[in-house]
Amino acid sequence: MDTAGPKRPTPITTEELMRYLDGESSPEERERVERGLESSTELQRELAMYRALKSDIQDLSFPPVNARNSVWDQVNTRLNRPFGWILLISGLVIWMVYGSWVFTTSAASPWEKIGTGAIAIGMLMLLASVIWERMRELETDPYRNVQR
C-alpha cells in the first residue's frame, strides 16, 4: 500500500524567479513558477516587488547624446594622432639626414663644419636628456593622473 501523500512541489528558487521575471525561463520552468505563484501569496508579493524595481530602473532618464556632445571628435583625434606623429618624425629624420649630407659635402671650412656640428649635436643631446628625464619623472610622479 502506498502510504506517501500527494507529492509536495519543490519551492521556487530565487534563480527561477529571476529567470521568470526576465523572460529567460524554459516553457517547463515557466509553467512550474506559475503554479508556484498560484499557490503562494508570498511569492506573488516578491515578484511584484521585483517587477516594480525593474520598472523604476528602466524609467531612469539620462542626458541625451547628440552631435554636439558626441565623443566622436575626441575619438577621431586620438585615432589619427599617431599618423601625424609618424609623418612629423619621418619628415624631420629625412631633413636631418639630407641636411647633414649637404653640409658635410659642402665647400665650407673644416672649422665651420666642426663648430656647426658641435652646436647641432649639443642641442640634440640636451633635448634627448630633457625628454629622458621627463619620462623617468612620469613613471614615479604621484600626481600624473591629476587633471588640472
Add this chain to the structure above:
Amino acid sequence: MQRQLELELIRKCKAGQSRFYEPLVRAYEPAGMRLAIAMMGNAEDAKDALQMAFIKTYDTLPRFDLRRPFGPWFFQILRNQCRDMLRSRKAKFTTEALDERLEQRPADVERGPERMRERNAAKELLWRGLEKIGTEHREILVLKELEGFRYSEIAQILEIPEGTVASRLYHARHALRQALVDMNAEYP
C-alpha cells in the same frame, strides 16, 4: 544597426580605415553613455570612460572575431574601462552632477509640478540606492534593465558563466531593495 552593415564597417576599420568607425561610434554611443553614467554616476567621468573605451575598442579590432556580435564585446571593454577608472584615483561614483543634467521627459511636464517633484525625488532615491550597492551589483542591473541584454550576452560581457547570471541578478536586486528600504523608500 543591421548586422551585415556592422560587419562591413568593422572589416573596413580592421583594414585601417578609421573614418568607417564613426557610424559604429554614433550607433553605440547612447547605450554606452547610459551604461557609463550608471557605472560612474556622473556624465563627466562617463564621457571620459566612453571615449577611452571607443579608442581601446578600435585598437583591439584586429583581434576581434567577426563571428561574434560587436555589442557585447564593446560593452565588455567599456565595463572594464569604467571599473579601471573607479579603481584609480581619477574617478569615484558620484551622483552630484547628474540630477541637473537629466533629460526632462515631456510626460513629466504634463503631469504637473507636484508629480514631477515626486518622480524626481523617487529617481534621486533610486540613484542613491544604486550608489550604495557597489559596482558589481550596479553593472549587472544596468546591463539587464537599461540595455536589455539577454543572460547569455550579460555572461559574455561580465565574463561569468551563464548559469550564474540569474543568481547575480537576484543578489543585485535584493541589495538595491535593501538599500532603498534603509532609506525609507516603500516597496510592495
